[in-house]
Amino acid sequence: MIYNKEFECLDPQKMHELQLNRICDLVRRVYENVPFYRKRLDDAGIFPDSIQTFADFEKIPFTTKDDLRQTYPYGLLATPKENIVEIHMSSGTTGIPVVDAYTQNDLNDWAEGMARTLAAAGATTSDTVQNAFGYGLFTGGLGVHYGSKRLGAVVLPISAGNTEKQLAMMQDFETAIITCTPSYALYLSERARQLGIDLKGLNLKAGCFGAEPWSENMRKQIEAAWGIKAFDIYGLTEITGPGVAFECEEQNGLHLNEDMFFPEIINPETGAVLPPGEKGELVITTITKQGTPLLRYRTRDITYIIPEQCPCGRTTRRMHRLFGRTDDLLIIRGVNVFPTQIENALIEAYNCEPNYLIIVSRNEATHLDEIELQVEVNETQFTDVVRDIENLHKKIEGIMKSKLGIAVKVRFVAPNTIARFEGKSKRVIDNRKI
Ligand code: DLL
DSSP: OOSOHHHHTOOHHHHHHHHHHHHHHHHHHHHHHOHHHHHHHHHTTOOGGGOOSHHHHTTSOOBOHHHHHHTTTTTTOOSOGGGEEEEEEEOTTTSSOEEEEEEHHHHHHHHHHHHHHHHHTTOOTTOEEEEOSOOSSSHHHHHHHHHHHHHTOEEEOOOSOOHHHHHHHHHHTTOOEEEEOHHHHHHHHHHHHHTTOOGGGSSOOEEEEESSOOOHHHHHHHHHHHTSEEEEEEEEGGGTEEEEEEEOTTOSSEEEOTTTEEEEEEOTTTOOBOOTTOOEEEEEEESSOSSSOOSSEEEEEEEOEEOSOOTTSOOSOEEOOOOEETTTOEEETTEEEOHHHHHHHHHHHSOOOOOEEEEEEEOTTTOOEEEEEEEEOOHHHHHHHHHTHHHHHHHHHHHHHHHHSOOEEEEEEOTTOSOOOSSSOOOEEEOOOO
16 A cells, blocks of 8 residues: 555655655755854865755765764754654664764654555555564664554564564464564574474564675565565665665665655765666655754665655656675675575575575685685475485575676585574674785
8 A cells, every 4th residue: 555645656856856855855854953063064175055056065074983982872862852752773893883863853753754655565454463573772672662552553562583582473463564684584484394383374574674685586585484574674774763764565676765864876996876777875855854854864874765666656767676885895805795696596596595604714834814604494394404415515505606707605504503693693703804
C-alpha cells in the first residue's frame, strides 16, 4: 500500500521544486545556527543567498563522518537544546560516537518515513509487527516502533535476542511482519527448524530487513525459509535511522523518501556528481531535519540511482540495493570485491545458509593477499558434503574465480561453529597489516 500518495507519488518536477526550496531554507538555517557550517561555507566563499539552483548546491563542501566526530556531542545542533527531545548514536569501531539529535518534528518525520516503509511491505492496521531490531541508542528498534504506531499496526517491541521467546511470540500473537537484521532472520529460521516450528505455517507475510549488507541470494533464502516476502530497508544513524529508503512490492531498488532526504551519487575519488545509472557513493542532505541537519553527507555506501520510474506508482527515485561500503571494499591483488559478492557467489555454488567467514591475510613470503572462505555445513548436509567434498571445493572456488575474478581458498567447518548474530553481523576478518 502507498501510505502517503501526496509525497510518494508527487510529480517529479514538483518534487524537484520542493527539494530546491527546502535546500535553500536548510542552507540558510545552518549558516545562521551552526558555527561549524558557517565557517565551512565562509571558507568556501559560499553565501546562503547565492544558492539558487542544484548546480549552486553542488559547490557546497561535503560533510564527513570525521566532521561529526570532531563536533561531538552537540557541535552540529541547529536549534536550541530545549527543542531536542531524543538522541540516538552509533559508535562503530573507532570510538567517538556519531550523534543524531531530534526535535519533535524530526521524530514525526521519522515516523512518517517508517510508516511508508512498513506499508510498502504490506503492513496494515490489523497486523502485528514483531520488532526484533535492538532498542536503545541504535535507531532500528525505535525507528520501526514509531513507524508501526504511526501506521496503526500493533507493535511487539521485543527487541533483538531471546530467540526462543521470539518464536513463541510469533505463534501466540500471529505476527504478520518481522523486522530485524537479515542475519538474525536466518538465525531465527535455523532455531525454528531445530525446535520443529514450521514458520511457513504461521501468520507471517513479510519481513523488513536491513542495517547490514545482504545479497540477493540471501534474500531468496530468507524468503524460502520463512515463506514470506523479504524487503530491504535502508538508513543510517546520522541521517535519522531506518526510513531513508525502502523497497516496494516490486523488490527492485529502494524508494528514497525524497521529500526529506535529497540524494546524490558521487565519484568517491573526485567528488564529482554522477548521473543516474552510474555507481558511486551515496551523499544525502537532510532537507527537513531541525535537530542536527547535514549538508551533503558522505554515507560511504555504494549504490546508483535507477534511471527508470517504478511500475508500483510511486514517483520517488529508487536506489539500487547497496553493493557495500567504501570501507568494506576488499582489494585483493588489485581486484575489488565486496563481501556481499562473495556471499552471492557462495550461495549460487552451494545452496547453503550463508554462515560464513571471510579471512583476508597477506602471505609473508610472496606478499600476496589471500582469502580463506570458511563455510559452515549444516547437520543434514554434513554427510553429503564429506562424501563429495572435493567436488564442492572445486565448484565454489571455480564460481568465485569466474564471477569475481579472485582465487578463494574454501575451508568447510563443522555445523554451528561460526558465530550467529542478533544484530549486525561481522563476516570479514582482515589480518593484513597494511
Ligand atoms: O543500521 C539504521 C538501520 C536500522 C537501517 C534498521 C535499516 C534497518 P547505523 O547503525 O548507523 O544505522 O548503520 C548504518 O548500515 O551506512 C550501511 O552501511 C548499513 N546499512 C543500513 N541498511 C542497510 C541495508 C542503521 N539495507 C550503515 N543494506 C549504513 C546494506 C545497510 N547496508
